[in-house]
Amino acid sequence: xxxxxxxxxxxxxxxxxxxxxxxxxxxxxxxxxxxxxxxxxxxxxxxxxxxxxxxxxxxxxxxxxxxxxxxxxxxxxxxxxxxxxxxxxxxxxxxxxxxxxxxxxxxxxxxxxxxxxxxxxxxxxxxxxxxxxxxxxxxxxxxxxxxxxxxxxxxxxxxxxxxxxxxxxxxxxxxxxxxxxxxxxxxxxxxxxxxxxxxxxxxxxxxxx
Numbered sequence: 001x002x003x004x005x006x007x008x009x010x011x012x013x014x015x016x017x018x019x020x021x022x023x024x025x026x027x028x029x030x031x032x033x034x035x036x037x038x039x040x041x042x043x044x045x046x047x048x049x050x051x052x053x054x055x056x057x058x059x060x061x062x063x064x065x066x067x068x069x070x071x072x073x074x075x076x077x078x079x080x081x082x083x084x085x086x087x088x089x090x091x092x093x094x095x096x097x098x099x100x101x102x103x104x105x106x107x108x109x110x111x112x113x114x115x116x117x118x119x120x121x122x123x124x125x126x127x128x129x130x131x132x133x134x135x136x137x138x139x140x141x142x143x144x145x146x147x148x149x150x151x152x153x154x155x156x157x158x159x160x161x162x163x164x165x166x167x168x169x170x171x172x173x174x175x176x177x178x179x180x181x182x183x184x185x186x187x188x189x190x191x192x193x194x195x196x197x198x199x200x201x202x203x204x205x206x207x208x209x
Contacts, residue, residue, distance in 0.1 A: 028078075054088035
């Protein structure tokens, strides 16, 4: 474990909302289940800036991967089995659960462009609109396991870096505006004007781990 990863895990252990999310993912019984996104990078930014744990947290995002049944009905049953929210000093925070084995089925209808078929829950991190947000964590016993394909440097540098592997400019800019309002010390990098469409391989439906 790198020094930065160890520091990241120490911050999560000190954040009651992040730890509640990690325990929820671990105890859910769902396959390949991880805590992702705001509960993780927000914990770091709040720790670095002296803000309270849970500040700025819109929801607690948990992902899992069940290719055996990628139906909406199976995902809905898993959602209903989860608590609807987790306690936080600022008020209850909704829990958002998604089966990453079915993202490629609904994503084009919602966003208007193709999404690759994944082979794992953490495979989705490579296609987040921001590389900074591409981090996941889970508990293995009492230990925290981290997945961060682009590293943790940008999170600790408080720099929001776009990821133009998909044409996700609108999502990046919407998230950037929200983050700039909540954590004004975060430097937001603009979406590159030269970014073209998604590579053809990502539109083919080939599984991505």
